[in-house]
Each structure stands twice: as C-alpha cells, then as structure tokens.
Amino acid sequence: KQEVTQIPAALSVPEGENLVLNCSFTDSAIYNLQWFRQDPGKGLTSLLLIQSSQREQTSGRLNASLDKSSGRSTLYIAASQPGDSATYLCAVTTGYQKVTFGTGTKLQVIP
Amino acid sequence: SQTIHQWPATLVQPVGSPLSLECTVEGTSNPNLYWYRQAAGRGLQLLFYSVGIGQISSEVPQNLSASRPQDRQFILSSKKLLLSDSGFYLCAWRTISGEQYFGPGTRLTVT
Numbered sequence: 045k046q047e048v049t050q051i052p053a054a055l056s057v058p059e060g061e062n063l064v065l066n067c068s069f070t071d072s073a074i075y076n077l078q079w080f081r082q083d084p085g086k087g088l089t090s091l092l093l094i095q096s097s098q099r100e101q102t103s104g105r106l107n108a109s110l111d112k113s114s115g116r117s118t119l120y121i122a123a124s125q126p127g128d129s130a131t132y133l134c135a136v137t138t139g140y141q142k143v144t145f146g147t148g149t150k151l152q153v154i155p
Numbered sequence: 156s157q158t159i160h161q162w163p164a165t166l167v168q169p170v171g172s173p174l175s176l177e178c179t180v181e182g183t184s185n186p187n188l189y190w191y192r193q194a195a196g197r198g199l200q201l202l203f204y205s206v207g208i209g210q211i212s213s214e215v216p217q218n219l220s221a222s223r224p225q226d227r228q229f230i231l232s233s234k235k236l237l238l239s240d241s242g243f244y245l246c247a248w249r250t251i252s253g254e255q256y257f258g259p260g261t262r263l264t265v266t
Contacts, residue, residue, distance in 0.1 A: 048198075075253060076252075076253045076254075078253075078254060078255060080257075085243075085260075085262070086259065086260065087161075087245055087257040087258055087259045087260045088199075088245065088247075088255075088257040089257075090254060090255065090256055090257075093252065093253065093254045095252070095253070133198075133199070135199075135255070137253060141187070141204050141206075141212070142201075143189070143201055143255070145198045145199040146198060147197070147198040148198065
C-alpha cells in the first residue's frame, strides 16, 4: 500500500526566503507525482506534474524534483511571497487510477 | 479551456437524510472523473472514479454511491447520511498525461 508523507506539517518563513517542501512515498513504482496548493475552504490548484521518467519540472518561482529510487520529491519555492501562503499537497499515482495524497504542509509567509 | 463545476457549494443536512452532489466538466470529452473527500485534519481520500458513462469504481466501502449518467456529469449520492459523512467533497478530472484538475468543492455538514 502506497503511503505518502509530507514533512514538515507546518512551516512559517519571512517573506523573500527560499524554501523547500518535502514529499516522500513508500512505493517507488509510480506513474507520476503532482504538487498542488490549497487555499482555505477552496479546491486544489495544480502546480506541477512530474512524470516518472522526469527528474524535475519548473514553473515560474517553483521547481519540483523527483527521485524515484529514494521515494522523494521536493518543491522549491524561490523568493517566497505572502501570496504563497497555503497548504501544499503532493499526490502520487501508482497502478491504474490509484492516487494517494500526502496530508500536506501548511505554509505561512510572513510579510 | 476546461472548467469543472460543483454544486452546491455548501450543504447542511440532518442525519438520515439523502444526499446528491453534482459535478460537471466543460471543455473536454470522455474525461476520467473522480470524487474525493477531505475530512477535517485528514488527507484527501479517493472515493470513486469513472472512466466512462455508467462505469464506476469504488475505492472505499462506505455509505455513498456514485453515478455517471452523462459523459461530463458525475454524481455522488447517499440514501441516508451519517455524521461521519461530513467533510469537503471534491470532484476532479484527469488529462491523458495524468494531470488532475479539481473543482471548487462542496462543504457538507451532517447534523
């Protein structure tokens, strides 16, 4: 059974800092890994999708990396802004339609 | 572009009452559709997925059922709600490349 862990559960940083969020998974036979952000009371917004054959993906100030062999992914946020405050979730797909989410990291960027 | 709608946005229902939540997708055809539940303090749990009209797969035995009467419509139902059915219900669709996009969600409170 796939298990996905996100550490830390919460993170508070001053504006402008670069930061890294972590996601680890137990079954390395994944099809892809996706990072989302969720604002309070809202649905999930897709940030980045990394296919199993890829090592990283970039979008603006965000960079996600994937190391399947070690069962880890990181989301790097450069020059953090208060608008980045949200809960960040990673999700891995294994098998046919099997999607497992982590419990998220709640990020607060302090002005 | 693709858009996913969910309604209602919020719902308060007494224990034992029926439930019907609706999800519709615009801008794509024959999407893979998903229902997730996010309970307070817990991660997202995949409830059902559908790869086509009338095709429903259940991930977790529970008090809920799902139906897909039309290509871009996905319905979550219950005949008798339990207190434990409270949560935030999210509908999602998945692209061919495996990226998931989520709707705005329905907040269900069972009293």
